Amino acid sequence: MRRKIPFVPIFIFALVFLLINGYALTALAPLISSALLPWLWIFPLTLLALFSFSLTRLSVDGPSSLFKISAHALLVYFVSLLVFVLAEVITDIYRLGLAGVNYITQSNFVYPERPIIGVYIGILLASLIIIAFVYGIFKGKYAYRVIRHTLYFDDLPDAFDGFKLTQISDVHAGSLNNPKAVQKGIDLINRQQADLFVFTGDLVNNKAEEVKPYINHFSQIKAPFGQFSVLGNHDYGDYVKWESDISKRENLQQLKKYHAEIGFRLLLDEHVTLEKNGQKIILAGIENWGLGFGERGDLEKALQGTTKDEFKILLSHDPSHWEAQVKNHPSKIQLSLAGHTHGMQFGFEAFGLKWSPVQFRYKHWAGIKKENRRYLNVNRGFGFIGFSGRVGIWPEITVIELRKTKATN
Template structure:
């Protein structure tokens, strides 16, 4: 049964307009009443447009009105929130001054609100708006190569210096710029890696979404092959199908498209990579993620391997590493995952790393090492939901394996 959108909308409306009420109370110190009255029409219009399209979503699907209003409302909400946070800091300062004055003089009174906090909030809000506009127009295709050199004591000597490229979360149904996508693929091939791996979510919902991009992704080549696994979106669980049979046909078609692209899809199985008479196991499982379908069977995929054999695991969701992999009796030296996208929004600079997704995932991007095993979480090649990226750019990972 589909949940009613009214209650979530009412809760959001309450929070949204309380936030705006606080913001406009601060702006009233620097703007005329007439200007504020006109400005109030912006959040009201945005909310009404989004609310109407949200209510009609089950009938009309995601219309252009829904997409435009949702993105505009998101930008407005985040920029307003930043403004409010800057203003709150000045109000906390006023409170501290008032308390100190009370204990010193016995007189409790608030000082006037400093205008510097308001001006700072306005500047930060403008910066956020510009960042979101860039993220929508350019950032979602601003591919970055992130390089890691990883050291292992038990790496077979023949694979010392072995390089692999990983991408994840293409979400082909969201891609609208084939030329930009091709630049990302050209960047993949420029790494001249020995092995290419894709860690799931080729599409948003339907297999047909990848058809316009098959010729592009089929250009990815590596000497030791191109391998892939499925992600949670690949199973078509997030839309309504006419029947289970049609849903299964869609999944089978997607598997066929993997083969057409040139990806060897690993479904709870492994393959052996051999170099100069030495071997390592490349293991791939179906999607296993807490809250996103626990389909994969790791033990089945490991059948035929030995506990000490060097293994690379492709597993879409990083929660699988936390739940099963890092303490598994058969050591898996390197796990490659994706799924989180870094929420397509965050901050990574000057040694700092933050994204709202960290409240959901213990490790959401980059390298994590524990129990002499390593996890890499790719930030994603594509995007979904929010049609952009702000601060968390699309990633092509280049990993070099080194023997310690």
């Protein structure tokens, strides 16, 4: 069975793509002979044709190798093309400014030529983008980073002062294709020697069977206070066509069994109590609740039987849940742990700056946020989906240490 093809958006994209490519070639014209210029259309047109053809062959069972290769090549070319064109647009704006000055001050007006340095800068920037994408596809998607946070709470039980938890999210096992690299990530998780391990959803892309090759990998993760998990939007199988509703439900039940086989205690709108030296904290987990991605989770059910001021940690896959229900909930939830965004697997984080296109969709998309004396951490994801790579937003293993705020006299 073939997927329905959205022809209008594809046509609009193709038109914009070709117009941008034409603009880029006009900028390159001074460096290339006029006889060679028409041949430079062959590569982008070939990419567009292969991508369009692969779309018509796309089945509900998943993308073909041709689709993956053509889509990735088109993505890399298009982004590098945009960067080059941006440099040339800035150059042309500069030329327009010079033209305005010349028109006012000179009687013999001549429109200034494009500075060749602007073209070289554009080529350099586009080349760097291509290198970054190539690294992201072949290395970056498994370049696991440990990101550490120390969070302070005035109501943390004394026994849990210094308590450490490790979080990962968004494994997307159906996308993983390098077991040795994944094992390095598992080893890195275990080296953190955390008291608690949590996984915040999207174990698979669509089907439970995707995680079978990696069960032995993830079952190596152990923590003294246990390993706990929740479901993400992809775990319900909403993005593929099933023979029947029964098949879809059976897939979800099988996935739940795989969580147990791995050693993850799956929290489905429920909570557990973690005890240490006669004191306790609450660990709650809900089914996926996300604006536009299914609002299944029941927070009230998960908190049933807890008191308003008990120290609580919540596992909830989608950070939009924190904004909508958690940060101002009458029952204080001191720490929420989420994932889902992946940081869009593309962006920039350096020198105190943080940017990703995903920020236009999510108010908080990576790292720690504090509001109303409550914390949210959004993990950037362990795996990847769609784009088989990561550029600037690396796969994350989060380690959070809970500390008791010391009373001041």
